Amino acid sequence: MNKTSIIPKPLAEYDLRLLRIFVSVVDHGGFSAAESALGITRSTISIHMSNLEERMKLKLCLRGRGGFSLTEDGQTIYRAVINLFESLNDFSLLVGTLSKELNGELVILCDDQLNRSRQNKLAEVVQLIHKNSPNLHLVLDGEPISNIEKSLLKDKAHIGLFPDYQHIEGLHYQHLMSEAVYLCCAKKHPFFNKVDTLISPAELASVPAIHPGIDIDSLGIEQLKKLNLAAKSYQFDTRKAMILSGCYIGFMPQSYIQHELNHGEIRIIQPSQLTYPFNLSLVAKKSPREANKVKLLTDIFNRVFDPQ
Known part of the structure; x- marks a missing residue:
């Protein structure tokens, strides 16, 4: 697989949306469990996850009879995304304190x-x-x-x-x-x-x-x-x-x-x-x-x- 990511710099809103879906899937332990939280079907979640992996040129998770699990790259990306979203939240809080x-x-x-x-x-x-x-x-x-x-x-x-x-x-x-x-x-x-x-x-x-x-x-x-x-x-x-x-x-x-x-x-x-x-x-x-x-x-x- 070509390791050159096609994620733009800076991140596009579409990529942020895919990353939010990724985090929800991980937090809920799989596609099926994330359906209710995200309000979309399992098949749609699967499409979004495939799109994210394709855009990143990385395999983020494994799914099958053994259940859902993250790859090593997936674990690294998950931790990075959590930090990213916390930084965005910190920015919103900072703006609020200046108001x-x-x-x-x-x-x-x-x-x-x-x-x-x-x-x-x-x-x-x-x-x-x-x-x-x-x-x-x-x-x-x-x-x-x-x-x-x-x-x-x-x-x-x-x-x-x-x-x-x-x-x-x-x-x-x-x-x-x-x-x-x-x-x-x-x-x-x-x-x-x-x-x-x-x-x-x-x-x-x-x-x-x-x-x-x-x-x-x-x-x-x-x-x-x-x-x-x-x-x-x-x-x-x-x-x-x-x-x-x-x-x-x-x-x-x-x-x-x-x-x-x-x-x-x-x-x-x-x-x-x-x-x-x-x-x-x-x-x-x-x-x-x-x-x-x-x-x-x-x-x-x-x-x-x-x-x-």
Whole structure:
């Protein structure tokens, strides 16, 4: 095969289109799997891939009974194309930072479901974002803490909201709010109708309890040491469901169980002793790519959560 590529310099839009199809095929592990993502048939994908290989004068992939795989040249081209598209994205972001009007995506990620109070606060944040920068495309979503940390470090998100339980190098943490967390049980649990003074430390340590799933502050760790940690739940909503089963006791913020408290479905156990603070942090990358967007969000969150 003639090794002289006929890809023009600079790249034509047609070649960029073929390269995007190539990346999608690789990311999805084959032609069939890429059909839905690309919105074109397998036969059309095959034609595009053949055209790309012909234009490059390179064999990029192998397909047949053994499945889909990249050749050595294909692996090299794939890595180069990923770098190319990241550079194009960096260029778009750079242009956006030079514009007086903020535009593009503004990504906020939370690690847990929001109670009514935080929903209202977040609604104020959204309102102020829309008022200050109406051209921004707001993305507000929930993710596990580890995913939020990675997204912030990779500039895939601008702000994260999650408990201040550990500090990752490269991220900046700002305390946003605190709320007391209490040990509680449901109506079906043996402790529900038992007076607090009659629940001994030994009894507390004998019944199954729920671990919050992440390392928490020293006060929380000391409280958890008193319990028989037989289950784990990262989110408050799933933890509440486990408590409502009557099989477990667990720590919950009062705001998340107020409805159940009012209706006699859940009770708090020894609130003066079995409690620790839940600290929510506003987290951002220390040197973010889009610093102007992060500053906008930080200023708005500070304004809404600490109006004084």
